[in-house]
Amino acid sequence: MSTPSPAALPIRPLTRQDLTACADLSENRGWPREEHKWGLLLSAGKGFGIDDPDGGLVAACVVTEYGPHGRPDLSAIGMVLVAERHARQGIGRRLMRHVVAAAGTTPLSLHATPYGRPLYEELGFKVTGRSEMLLGRFSPEGPLTGPATRPASADDLVGILRLDEEVFGADRTPVITRLPAFADHLRVAEEDGRITGYAAAWPNMDTHVVGPLIARDTETAKALIASLAAHTDRLLRTDIDVRHEELRDWAKQRGLASIVFNSVMTYKITEPPGDWTRRFAPLTVAAG
Numbered sequence: 019m020s021t022p023s024p025a026a027l028p029i030r031p032l033t034r035q036d037l038t039a040c041a042d043l044s045e046n047r048g049w050p051r052e053e054h055k056w057g058l059l060l061s062a063g064k065g066f067g068i069d070d071p072d073g074g075l076v077a078a079c080v081v082t083e084y085g086p087h088g089r090p091d092l093s094a095i096g097m098v099l100v101a102e103r104h105a106r107q108g109i110g111r112r113l114m115r116h117v118v119a120a121a122g123t124t125p126l127s128l129h130a131t132p133y134g135r136p137l138y139e140e141l142g143f144k145v146t147g148r149s150e151m152l153l154g155r156f157s158p159e160g161p162l163t164g165p166a167t168r169p170a171s172a173d174d175l176v177g178i179l180r181l182d183e184e185v186f187g188a189d190r191t192p193v194i195t196r197l198p199a200f201a202d203h204l205r206v207a208e209e210d211g212r213i214t215g216y217a218a219a220w221p222n223m224d225t226h227v228v229g230p231l232i233a234r235d236t237e238t239a240k241a242l243i244a245s246l247a248a249h250t251d252r253l254l255r256t257d258i259d260v261r262h263e264e265l266r267d268w269a270k271q272r273g274l275a276s277i278v279f280n281s282v283m284t285y286k287i288t289e290p291p292g293d294w295t296r297r298f299a300p301l302t303v304a305a306g
Contacts, residue, residue: 032065096304129303187292
């Protein structure tokens, strides 16, 4: 009996039981294994994959839905991967078409690498923005300045969720409520008892990724990043919306270097919802 073509193999849901196979697929394509991130995405989102008859996965991706359960306002697509030996056979296109069809009328968003962008454009996604990945060892200049920040507590969760939905434009409760366990550090800025910004630093291989980063203004965003950096010895990484030029320049002056630009792309909407002026960095480009 001949082995079926990977292009004809069924697409199935992925769960946390597939975490190792997903990490193996990342490694196969030269990406970090990122098991911690995969764990969050497979728990809070919906995974789709194609099994390799020889073991492991031919392809995978994750969709994270935001808004009312069963009636999402927005879905973010991420971690679209095809194993090296099955690349350039149309498998990624087939997987993406499946995801788009499954989404129905729900608007979609994603961060595209230069390599992946042509496929998404072919499927009807439009470039609506860009983000810049920065990486490096943060070097503070003198004492922390700007708005005061502090570690978040359980009592802050309601305020964080309220601010996040207002700024992001959709309810992200299933993801945000996982932050205290997922992140090593979660900090808030507040004024007159009201939370004006929050940010998390979560472990990813040998770095701490800063995200989400939501703040009233650039000075608050700076204060949150600096306070997170003060509590880690790891390299910092973050993906900043390029429209926040002042924050990007400030971060570069303090040791973070540009790694890559990714295109923010949307489908069925002209731009992501919410208030971009207060949305500085995503939790991860894989989940928006």
